[in-house]
Amino acid sequence: MKIRPLQDRVLVERLEEQTTTKGGIIIPDTAKEKPAEGRIVAAGQGKTKEDGSLIPMELKVGDRVLFSKYAGSEVKFDGNDFLIMGQDDILCVVDEA
Amino acid sequence: MKIRPLQDRVLVERLEEQTTTKGGIIIPDTAKEKPAEGRIVAAGQGKTKEDGSLIPMELKVGDRVLFSKYAGSEVKFDGNDFLIMGQDDILCVVDEA
Amino acid sequence: MKIRPLQDRVLVERLEEQTTTKGGIIIPDTAKEKPAEGRIVAAGQGKTKEDGSLIPMELKVGDRVLFSKYAGSEVKFDGNDFLIMGQDDILCVVDEA
Amino acid sequence: MKIRPLQDRVLVERLEEQTTTKGGIIIPDTAKEKPAEGRIVAAGQGKTKEDGSLIPMELKVGDRVLFSKYAGSEVKFDGNDFLIMGQDDILCVVDEA
Amino acid sequence: MKIRPLQDRVLVERLEEQTTTKGGIIIPDTAKEKPAEGRIVAAGQGKTKEDGSLIPMELKVGDRVLFSKYAGSEVKFDGNDFLIMGQDDILCVVDEA
Amino acid sequence: MKIRPLQDRVLVERLEEQTTTKGGIIIPDTAKEKPAEGRIVAAGQGKTKEDGSLIPMELKVGDRVLFSKYAGSEVKFDGNDFLIMGQDDILCVVDEA
Amino acid sequence: MKIRPLQDRVLVERLEEQTTTKGGIIIPDTAKEKPAEGRIVAAGQGKTKEDGSLIPMELKVGDRVLFSKYAGSEVKFDGNDFLIMGQDDILCVVDEA
Numbered sequence: 001m002k003i004r005p006l007q008d009r010v011l012v013e014r015l016e017e018q019t020t021t022k023g024g025i026i027i028p029d030t031a032k033e034k035p036a037e038g039r040i041v042a043a044g045q046g047k048t049k050e051d052g053s054l055i056p057m058e059l060k061v062g063d064r065v066l067f068s069k070y071a072g073s074e075v076k077f078d079g080n081d082f083l084i085m086g087q088d089d090i091l092c093v094v095d096e097a
Numbered sequence: 098m099k100i101r102p103l104q105d106r107v108l109v110e111r112l113e114e115q116t117t118t119k120g121g122i123i124i125p126d127t128a129k130e131k132p133a134e135g136r137i138v139a140a141g142q143g144k145t146k147e148d149g150s151l152i153p154m155e156l157k158v159g160d161r162v163l164f165s166k167y168a169g170s171e172v173k174f175d176g177n178d179f180l181i182m183g184q185d186d187i188l189c190v191v192d193e194a
Numbered sequence: 195m196k197i198r199p200l201q202d203r204v205l206v207e208r209l210e211e212q213t214t215t216k217g218g219i220i221i222p223d224t225a226k227e228k229p230a231e232g233r234i235v236a237a238g239q240g241k242t243k244e245d246g247s248l249i250p251m252e253l254k255v256g257d258r259v260l261f262s263k264y265a266g267s268e269v270k271f272d273g274n275d276f277l278i279m280g281q282d283d284i285l286c287v288v289d290e291a
Numbered sequence: 292m293k294i295r296p297l298q299d300r301v302l303v304e305r306l307e308e309q310t311t312t313k314g315g316i317i318i319p320d321t322a323k324e325k326p327a328e329g330r331i332v333a334a335g336q337g338k339t340k341e342d343g344s345l346i347p348m349e350l351k352v353g354d355r356v357l358f359s360k361y362a363g364s365e366v367k368f369d370g371n372d373f374l375i376m377g378q379d380d381i382l383c384v385v386d387e388a
Numbered sequence: 389m390k391i392r393p394l395q396d397r398v399l400v401e402r403l404e405e406q407t408t409t410k411g412g413i414i415i416p417d418t419a420k421e422k423p424a425e426g427r428i429v430a431a432g433q434g435k436t437k438e439d440g441s442l443i444p445m446e447l448k449v450g451d452r453v454l455f456s457k458y459a460g461s462e463v464k465f466d467g468n469d470f471l472i473m474g475q476d477d478i479l480c481v482v483d484e485a
Numbered sequence: 486m487k488i489r490p491l492q493d494r495v496l497v498e499r500l501e502e503q504t505t506t507k508g509g510i511i512i513p514d515t516a517k518e519k520p521a522e523g524r525i526v527a528a529g530q531g532k533t534k535e536d537g538s539l540i541p542m543e544l545k546v547g548d549r550v551l552f553s554k555y556a557g558s559e560v561k562f563d564g565n566d567f568l569i570m571g572q573d574d575i576l577c578v579v580d581e582a
Numbered sequence: 583m584k585i586r587p588l589q590d591r592v593l594v595e596r597l598e599e600q601t602t603t604k605g606g607i608i609i610p611d612t613a614k615e616k617p618a619e620g621r622i623v624a625a626g627q628g629k630t631k632e633d634g635s636l637i638p639m640e641l642k643v644g645d646r647v648l649f650s651k652y653a654g655s656e657v658k659f660d661g662n663d664f665l666i667m668g669q670d671d672i673l674c675v676v677d678e679a
Contacts, residue, residue, distance in 0.1 A: 004190040035666070200349055267382060278382045278383055366479070394578065440540055462520075489677055491672055535637075558673060
């Protein structure tokens with residue numbers, strides 16, 4: 001079974017944050033939203049232009065990305081949780097090198 | 098009797114979720130919206146472009162899809178319930194292979 | 195007396211629903227909006243494009259259609275009630291064959 | 292004194308409705324808005340396109356029209372009340388033939 | 389000292405309404421907004437198009453106009469009050485002939 | 486140190502209003518917003534068009550302008566306060582001649 | 583590890599403000615929002631145009647900038663805090679010369 005996102009949507013596998021708060025109360029540094037981390041596991045073909053052709057995707061399968069914690073819709077496949085969101089909800093790619 | 102959706106709308110037959118909560122209280126994992134599953138049973142011809150031609154549909158009859166639980170309008174034909182929604186409300190296609 | 199809707203508006207004659215609730219309390223199946231049924235009795239010529247030409251209508255007089263229960267404005271002519279709405283408020287055509 | 296509406300605005304003279312409710316309490320049929328009736332007494336030249344030319348008006352002086360009861364701004368000239376509104380606020384033309 | 393409005397803005401000198409309500413309580417005819425009257429005393433060169441050229445103004449200095457009572461920002465020059473507003477806030481021109 | 490506003494933003498030095506209210510209570514003439522006065526001290530190069538070229542600015546350094554009292558963000562450089570705002574927030578130029 | 587912002591987003595390192603309020607209560611000058619200062623440490627390639635090409639960025643790595651205090655999302659890399667925001671959230675560049 002394979003997921004094929006439509007248009008410029010991507011399927012994201014959330015990466016766990018190594019939170020080290022053992023038994024303590026979490027005190028946020030600021031009121032600002034902190035983005036979540038994930039990996040692209042499937043990507044659409046891109047948005048359709050007015051002339052029918054496609055704007056190619058800037059993201060590809062395997063990219064490690066940051067995205068807004070409130071972005072996307074949760075989906076469950078083969079016992080795993082994923083998120084589906086538009087490419088615009090992805091803030092940046094983290095290049096591992 | 099046949100339904101012909103206008104523009105880029107699709108007619109979706111909802112697929113039942115195998116919920117296994119027997120006599121228990123449902124505890125949601127997260128506050129995030131979980132999409133519903135369905136199958137495309139009829140599709141419009143696509144959105145009309147400014148020059149009068151059509152942007153072809155990315156979805157076709159038979160596609161198994163995920164969509165937002167709150168998307169679309171309910172319609173009843175021949176004793177069955179369907180949903181009518183725009184192609185933009187469809188999150189992804191689930192390829193069965 | 196004849197009604198000529200402007201742009202891509204249509205004049206719709208509502209078709210009665212055969213509700214069979216005799217003396218009972220109506221219990222809605224879901225919280226979802228159910229569309230109403232009607233027939234197109236007059237249609238505009240279509241939306242004007244930027245270059246002055248028209249995008250032809252997808253609907254024609256005689257079409258049996260579903261539309262949102264809250265769409266349109268009511269008008270009364272020769273003792274009959276009609277609805278005027280834009281083509282975008284029409285969800286689908288019901289082909290009788 | 293003559294009124295010249297700008298762009299695609301029209302000057303509308305409201306036509307009185309023959310309400311026959313003598314001494315009775317008005318019971319609305321539905322919660323839906325019912326449009327008002329009027330006659331076009333002046334019309335703008337049309338909306339300016341990006342290239343500087345005009346999109347011609349679909350309405351002309353003399354047209355009997357229906358419009359939303361809440362559309363437009365009231366203006367008073369020579370002791371008469373008129374309404375100024377955009378062409379988009381006009382729902383349909385009533386052809387008298 | 390001269391005022392030069394930017395883009396398609398106009399400088400309007402408000403014309404006084406001859407209100408004849410002497411010592412009486414004002415009873416509004418309807419809940420509808422009544423426009424105010426004024427004269428164009430300065431006008432911008434028009435909106436800039438995407439290609440850098442200008443869409444010429446439909447209004448010129450000297451035009452007697454009606455505008456929404458709530459439109460524009462008040463400015464004071466040489467002891468006189470004026471209003472600055474966009475051309476879109478002008479409802480119609482009153483031709484004096 | 487020099488400020489270079491991006492796109493079509495301008496840096497405005499506020500000009501003081503000669504308020505003469507000595508020991509008195511300020512009674513506003515109307516509820517309408519009165520614009521503030523200032524001078525352009527730096528200007529961006531203009532908005533980028535779809536084809537990559539620039540729409541030239543209508544304002545230039547030295548222009549005396551009126552702007553909405555609530556427009557812009559305050560910035561402080563070398564002990565002086567300035568405002569940064571878009572060209573659209575400038576209502577008009579006051580030509581001193 | 584390197585951050586690659588998508589589209590026209592930039593990665594900003596916040597510069598500390600030299601606040602000199604020692605033991606005192608801060609009394610704001612005005613109710614206006616004061617922008618924050620930062621330095622661009624990574625920049626996207628620019629927004630994709632309809633024809634698939636890119637609108638080049640006006641900002642480059644190393645630029646000292648002012649931005650709205652409420653703009654962007656916080657991200658943490660290698661123990662440092664950064665902000666990710668769109669180029670439109672940057673008010674101006676501060677040229678150090």
